Amino acid sequence: MGAEEKRKETRKETRKETRKETICETGLLSQVQMGEGAELRRYRNMLAVSGVGVIIFGIYFVIRTTMDFYLHPEEFSGMFEDISVPRIYVWIAFWVILSMFFVLYFLVWLYVGRSALKEGRGEKKRTLYLVPVLLQILLLIISIISDFREMAVAAGFLEGTANIRNITIVLDLTFLYILAVLLVSAIRCRKIESRLRKKNASG
Secondary structure (H helix, E strand, O other): OHHHHHHHHHHHHHHHHHHHHHHHHHHHHHHHHHHHHHHHHHHHHHHHHHHHHHHHHHHHHHHHHHHHHHHOOHHHHHHHOOOOOOHHHHHHHHHHHHHHHHHHHHHHHHHHHHHHHHHHOOOOOOOOOHHHHHHHHHHHHHHHHHHHHHHHHHOOOOHHHHHHHHHHHHHHHHHHHHHHHHHHHHHHHHHHHHHHHHHHHHO
8 A cells, every 4th residue: 555655646646736837938939929019019019000100201292293393393393395295285184194103102102001000900910011112212212312423413512412412311310210111010910920820729
């Protein structure tokens, strides 16, 4: 009986140790998941905020470009000098085409911003909206480099132009930052969600 009781006690101790290890592992997994959950919420919030920023910049681009055409029409009138059609018809056609471009441009960024907002709220994810984000990032980088080169050439000669370039560069850098935050947040959200799904499936 003494040996049997010892075996029973040994089994009980083994079960207790196994239970403790299981509880410990579950607790550690829960803590990791809680930490990743907090990180996921943070990136979702960043994604939603950058989505709003993209929509605002879409509106800003349309207004700024329209104002450029209205305030400096002489810069664009040279494009129509060799056209034999009456100037009024040319300008009407030009504004119609330009308006269609503005509407399309704004709709693209409205789609991007709304998609980012939906993903930031944990709703349906789309990948297509990240394509114009990547393209715009590349275009902004090229534009900023070009502006810096023009500023270097114009420094000391065209002070007014340099000041305008300064404003343009600041706005372009701001837009670039918003797009970069949006892209990074979207990628991080998807990676964290994928890890959590795997852990939940294995657990």
